[in-house]
Each structure stands twice: as structure tokens, then as C-alpha cells.
Amino acid sequence: MTFSQAISSCMSKYGTFKGRAARSEFWWFVLFQFLVFAAVAMLNEKLLALVQLGLLLPYLAVGARRLHDIGRTGWWQLIGLSGIGLLVLIYWWVQESELGQN
Template identity: 40%
Template sequence: MQWYLKVLKQYADFSGRARRTEFWMFVLFNILAVIVLSIIDVLIGTASFSTTSTGFSTSGGLLTTIYQLAVLVPSLAVGARRLHDTGRSGWWQLLALIPLVGAIILIVWWATDGQPGANEYGMNPKQEVAGGYPQGGYPQQQYPQQGYPQGGYQQQGYPQQPQQQYPPQQQYPGAPQA
């Protein structure tokens, strides 16, 4: 439920990255909400539900339609953030307009693990949540990441290597004097 609320709080935020868990939990709660609202629509008479020779048929209900319109923008936003996590632009969601093939490609991309470390859309959300390294890369190993400020990050929970103390250099016989 926290993932669903997180997406709703970021209603129209198309920037940044979203974890697979965030995206798929939002999809799961949307499906459950649509099922419940469809049943309520049938019970109160704002939708019709009938059986046909090939299965079931339902017409859109008022509550379901209002709900789907209300979560349209957050759905697009979390989809774009999920694509950002894989290193793709959110505009790739337009593939959904291609029948069947577009949806399959998007589902595969949404299910793909995100890029490790930072990419052009921001830090890896797994590292932010799991207590990963700050936005300077790995300062104790001197591996900077481009685009982020560098410096000594003294944050609690991040391992810091002690500074190595080298012994003073000895002069060897016959070595030129400095």
C-alpha cells in the first residue's frame, strides 16, 4: 500500500527513477481497485454485466471510469520513471499505441532490472532505499561519478577507509639531492 500512496504523492512527477516494486505494486493495486469498483458499479446499476457465448461482457461503470481518469496521470508518470530506471525515455510509452507488440515490449522493459548506479535520470532508487552510497560515487575508493558533486561525505552508515600514512621517504646512497 505504501508504494501505491508513494506514486499518488508523486502525481505528475515524470522525473527521476522508479523501482520495479513501486511500479508493479501500483499496477496490482490499480487492478484490484478496478475489480472492486466494477463490482460496485454492477451492484448499484451504473454498469451492466452479462454472459455471452464467448465469456463475460461488461460495460464501463461510472465509478470505474472516474477512478481510471483520476489515476491516468500517475500511471503515466510511474511508467515513465520506471523506463528511466532502465535508461530509456518516458516517451517510449507511446509504444502502447501499437497493438499487442507495443504492450509486450513495454512489459518486458518495465520488468527489466534498472541500471546500477546513477544514470542521466538520477541515482539508482535501490541504493537510495537500501542505504547505498551518496551521490558522489564511492568516495572511499575514489571512483567519482560524473554529474554529481564530489567531496568527502561523512554520513552515518557509510564505511570510510582510514587515510593511509606512508613512512617518510628515505634517501638512498647515490640518489640526487632534492
């Protein structure tokens, strides 16, 4: 999946937590978010907060779909709230896809 395909897919599935997301889709969207946040942060901090809020739901959705792709439930994203849990999530997000359905 290319950068533009990944962004298009994530934004069209804005709040869709069902299904699967490939590694490339997830990581391209993470890169897109980083670039958007960096660009907006240079402009205005209040605008940055709105953009972050606007991209939160698609980030959570693609994260849940990525976890579905490796055979885990999207609820595992809650461990990211603890500091060390984010490392576990990153490890899972880089795993290869499992064959089969969710």
C-alpha cells in the same frame, strides 16, 4: 518497497515524470490499480470511468519513471498504443535497474 509504500509513493508523485521508480514500486502500483478497478467495476460503471481517469496520470508517471530507471525515456510508453508495443513495454518494465542517474 512494500505495497503500501509503493501506493503512497505513486500517489504523492501524482504527476511527477522526473526521477526513477523501482520495479517493485511500479508493479505494486499496477496491482493496486487492478484491484481498485475490479472493486469499483462491481459497484458502478460510471464510477469506474472516473476512477480510471483519476489513476491514469499516476500510472503514466510511474511508467515513465520506471523507464527512466532502465535508461529509456518515458516517451517510449507511446508504443503501448499499438498492440505489440505493450509486450515490449512489459519486457522493459521487468528489467533490472541501471546504475547511475537518469
